Every structure is written in C-alpha cells, then in structure tokens.
Amino acid sequence: MSTADGMPGRPLAGVRVVDLSKILAGPYATMSLADLGADVIKVEHPEGGDPTRQWGPPFRGPDSTYYLAANRGKRSVTLDLKSPQGQEAAHRLIADADVVVQNFRPGSALHETFHPERLTETYPRLIVLRISAFGDTGPLRDEPGYDMVAQAAAGLMSLTGEPDGPPVKAGYAMGDLGAALFGIIGVLSALVERDRTGRGQTVTTSLYESQLALHINWATGFFATGRTPRRLGSGHPSLVPxxxxxxxxxxxxxxxxxxxxxxxxxxxxxxxxxxxxxxxxxxxxxxxxxxxxxxxxxxxxxxxxxxxxxxxxxxxxxxxxxxxxxxEVYASPHTDALGIVQEVDHPAAGPLEQVGFPVNYSGNRPRVRTAPPALGQHNHEIFSGLGYSDQQIQELTGTDATGGS
Incomplete structure (x- = not known):
C-alpha cells in the first residue's frame, strides 16, 4: 500500500498529531500513529521533559530505554504549558492539527486549560483523544493511577499468579497498553467519521475501562455464575489441558x-x-x-x-x-523472517533497535522513520514555521535558537 507521499505502509500520511501526553499510554498511541505516517509533535516541559526519559537504568545516551521504546517517529518541542506564552504557542500548534492527545489528571489546571470539549468547540475539525486512569465519570475519576494501579483496581492482578500464591501483575503494562490500543482505534474511527461529517470530536478511554474490555470470557463467566474466578497460574478457565x-x-x-x-x-x-x-x-x-x-x-x-x-x-x-x-525470541529465525525488528540511527545512542509496528499493508510493514527525539530537538524547526523569531523561540522554550538545551 503506497500513499500520496510515495512511501509504502503509511496510511496516515498528512495527518498531524499534537501529543500533550506523557509516560506510556498516550506516547505509545501517538508513536503508533507516527509509525502509520502521521506527523506527531511531542510537547514536553523544558525541565526534564517526559518523566520516562529518566526511568532507568538501562539508558542509551541521555535517555532511558523506557522512553526510547515509546517515542520514535516524533518531533519534540519544549513548552511550559502552565505559562500564558506556552499555552498560546500550544494553541498555534493545535490550530494546525488533526488530533490532540492528552492525559492530564481530571480536575488539574492543565486538564481545564486543554479540556477536550473546549478544544473541539474552538477547533471544530479537531479530534481529541483523552486517556485517563479511571475514566471521566464515577467515584474514582479524580484518582491518580499508573499501570499497576489499574491492573489491581480492575481485577487483572486477582486473575494472575499461581492459585496458592500472591496476586501478580502482568509482565507487560497491560493497563497502559490496553488503553493505548483502544485509544488508537478511537482516533482512527473518529478520522473516518470526520471524513463523512466534517466534524471532529472528543474520544475518551481509560486504563480501567480497557482492562474491563479485556476481561472477555472471565467477565461473561462471572456474569453467568456469580462466582468470583480464581487464579489458575498459566491455566485456562475453560480449556484443559x-x-x-x-x-x-x-x-x-x-x-x-x-x-x-x-x-x-x-x-x-x-x-x-x-x-x-x-x-x-x-x-x-x-x-x-x-x-x-x-x-x-x-x-x-x-x-x-x-x-x-x-x-x-x-x-x-x-x-x-x-x-x-x-x-531466544530475538535470536529466533522466525522473528528475523518477519522483519519486525528495525534499526534507526540515534544521534546520541548510535544504532538503536526498535520493535516495529505489527501490521503489514499489502505486504509492506511501516518503516521506523526517525529515532526518538532529544528533548526540544525540533523547537527551531517547528516554531520558526509558526512565525516565532529566534529570540522568541529561546524565551518560549528555554533553549537556544537552534533547539539545543
């Protein structure tokens, strides 16, 4: 599958995304959109940026491998979103965007400043994806939450582990990644609807809701019997052996x-x-x-x-x-044959291996285009295009005129 830019496997070429999110759920969703060809601008605080940049060891260059795993293909700019100047600059970015992704805590000042409904009122064609811990209604709506909190609160940990052992979290961040995947589905379907109606909308999901959706047969079995499922180790509730x-x-x-x-x-x-x-x-x-x-x-x-x-x-x-x-997995001839592990050159870390997007388009897997960006790497490139002078960029972003910290 080729797109208008001539690159295979890039169905979202021409779509611009402003990423106001951090940690994993939002960044993984926006990285996936970038893999599919979208132009993703990651907005980070000038002092440290996305907290996951320091979630290590291990590190490659100045950033943790955790950050490097979820931010390839993006352009990074730095703004203090709590300042009037930062908010004005963010709105200039958003005015030219198709999608905004945010995961500000409900009730926080930043959530109110970049409230999804307010953004879609101001920019009628805009699609806003909001990812939260527990959803935007209900008694838990204002609770903070990381992945393990969601796994515990939504029942996954009660189902994971040996029958006579303690609850165990899943090895992967299933709360974050589940929300990211449902968020991607929400954005893509909203883009399709916008093609039909001309209007954007707010799309919301949460770590908690995504876990409920992934209960599948565990939930329907509980609904049918009223019995609380027990941990089965690696066993299956409905199949033996x-x-x-x-x-x-x-x-x-x-x-x-x-x-x-x-x-x-x-x-x-x-x-x-x-x-x-x-x-x-x-x-x-x-x-x-x-x-x-x-x-x-x-x-x-x-x-x-x-x-x-x-x-x-x-x-x-x-x-x-x-x-x-x-x-063993990454030395496997089968993994190699799939071509899913790709390499991209990082200016500080050198050759960087990444697990690519797991979908092919007419036999073409989307290529990893660019390395995860350094903090503020694209300040000058992006803000000069919005009409800011070198001096204004330096004052706005806390960097020199070329984008360096």
Missing amino acids: YQAYPAADGHFVIAVGNDGLWQRLCALLGRHELADDLRFRTNQDRVVHRDELNAELEATLRGGTVEHWCTTLKSGGIPVTPIRTLD
Missing part, C-alpha cells in the same frame, strides 16, 4: 482446544487410558477434574525433556512450544 507443564529440564506449553486434539495427545504420550477415563473424556469433564488430570500429565511429562516433548507432540499436530526468553 491448556497451560505450562514441567519437563525434566524446564517448562513448555500444551494447548488442547478440542476433544480430537485430546485423543491425539493421549496417544502421543502413550497414555491411552486417559482418553478412555470418564473424568477426562470431554473438555467439560477435564475442566471439572483439572487437578486430577494435571497430576497425571505432569507425572508423564517430567520423564522427558522440553525438546523431546515439543518434537514429539508437534509431529502429531499438537499446539506446543517451549517457553522462550527474550534473548
């Missing part, structure tokens, strides 16, 4: 999604009697007798290595895999 199992030298995953696969698994394990056992004949039976079945399987599987069982079961069409660590 469908989890990690111990081998002689480590763990691997077996995923049996139907009774035909179950019969085949029993044959490959040499445990034909399990297939005929009335406790395990159907998936429903196996879910009811989960603990007894897992005890039988573990007794057999501990007698072979991970490689042995994965080779044996894969030969019979059973979905199975070792549990790979990140060094």
Whole structure:
C-alpha cells in the first residue's frame, strides 16, 4: 500500500498529531500513529521533559530505554504549558492539527486549560483523544493511577499468579497498553467519521475501562455464575489441558482446544487410558477434574525433556512450544523472517533497535522513520514555521535558537 507521499505502509500520511501526553499510554498511541505516517509533535516541559526519559537504568545516551521504546517517529518541542506564552504557542500548534492527545489528571489546571470539549468547540475539525486512569465519570475519576494501579483496581492482578500464591501483575503494562490500543482505534474511527461529517470530536478511554474490555470470557463467566474466578497460574478457565507443564529440564506449553486434539495427545504420550477415563473424556469433564488430570500429565511429562516433548507432540499436530526468553525470541529465525525488528540511527545512542509496528499493508510493514527525539530537538524547526523569531523561540522554550538545551 503506497500513499500520496510515495512511501509504502503509511496510511496516515498528512495527518498531524499534537501529543500533550506523557509516560506510556498516550506516547505509545501517538508513536503508533507516527509509525502509520502521521506527523506527531511531542510537547514536553523544558525541565526534564517526559518523566520516562529518566526511568532507568538501562539508558542509551541521555535517555532511558523506557522512553526510547515509546517515542520514535516524533518531533519534540519544549513548552511550559502552565505559562500564558506556552499555552498560546500550544494553541498555534493545535490550530494546525488533526488530533490532540492528552492525559492530564481530571480536575488539574492543565486538564481545564486543554479540556477536550473546549478544544473541539474552538477547533471544530479537531479530534481529541483523552486517556485517563479511571475514566471521566464515577467515584474514582479524580484518582491518580499508573499501570499497576489499574491492573489491581480492575481485577487483572486477582486473575494472575499461581492459585496458592500472591496476586501478580502482568509482565507487560497491560493497563497502559490496553488503553493505548483502544485509544488508537478511537482516533482512527473518529478520522473516518470526520471524513463523512466534517466534524471532529472528543474520544475518551481509560486504563480501567480497557482492562474491563479485556476481561472477555472471565467477565461473561462471572456474569453467568456469580462466582468470583480464581487464579489458575498459566491455566485456562475453560480449556484443559491448556497451560505450562514441567519437563525434566524446564517448562513448555500444551494447548488442547478440542476433544480430537485430546485423543491425539493421549496417544502421543502413550497414555491411552486417559482418553478412555470418564473424568477426562470431554473438555467439560477435564475442566471439572483439572487437578486430577494435571497430576497425571505432569507425572508423564517430567520423564522427558522440553525438546523431546515439543518434537514429539508437534509431529502429531499438537499446539506446543517451549517457553522462550527474550534473548531466544530475538535470536529466533522466525522473528528475523518477519522483519519486525528495525534499526534507526540515534544521534546520541548510535544504532538503536526498535520493535516495529505489527501490521503489514499489502505486504509492506511501516518503516521506523526517525529515532526518538532529544528533548526540544525540533523547537527551531517547528516554531520558526509558526512565525516565532529566534529570540522568541529561546524565551518560549528555554533553549537556544537552534533547539539545543
């Protein structure tokens, strides 16, 4: 898929985004829009910028790898949004934008200054994406929240971990990233609607709401039974066997999604009697007798290595895999074949590897275009284009006329 600028895989070329957000949810959403071709201007405070620049170690150059993971493809400018001059400059940016993303705390001065409804009244074609911790209504609306707070408050931690162990957060920042992904969907659908109506709108989501949406079968099971789900470790609430199992030298995953696969698994394990056992004949039976079945399987599987069982079961069409660590994942020929890891040159950090956008367009994956920006790197480029003189840029941004701090 080519766009008007001639670059493949850039469906959002020509869309301008002003990013007033920080930390992860908003920046990940805007980075994804940049991956898709949008021109994203990241507005940061002159003193330190996005707090994640210092969320380390590890660091590459002056910035943390956390910041570098969620801000590629953007242009950075510095403004004090609490000052009248900073607010006036921000409005000049917004006047030329298609999308604004903000995650100011409800009730804060900055939220009121850049209130979504006020912005869309002033700029009728503007789409404002607002991401909050708990949503803009309800008793928790004014509560601050990071990803782990959302995971705890919205139930994810109650579902994660071993049955007899403590609650555990997900390894990924599922609160932040879930909100980012739903925010992206909101922006893209609002752009489509604007093409039809000519008007923008406010799009809101939250870390809390995104977690509820991702409960899926856990929620519907609770609605149907009224029973609070329990932690199952790597197990599945509705399928057995469908989890990690111990081998002689480590763990691997077996995923049996139907009774035909179950019969085949029993044959490959040499445990034909399990297939005929009335406790395990159907998936429903196996879910009811989960603990007894897992005890039988573990007794057999501990007698072979991970490689042995994965080779044996894969030969019979059973979905199975070792549990790979990140060094193994990124050394995998399959990862390499996908071309999802891309390299971009960073002026301070040198060659910087990035995990690219996970969608292809007619076989073309969007390329990582530019490295995550240095703080205020594009002050002169952007503000001179808005009519500011070198002296005004220096006073406005706290940098010299060329954009350096």
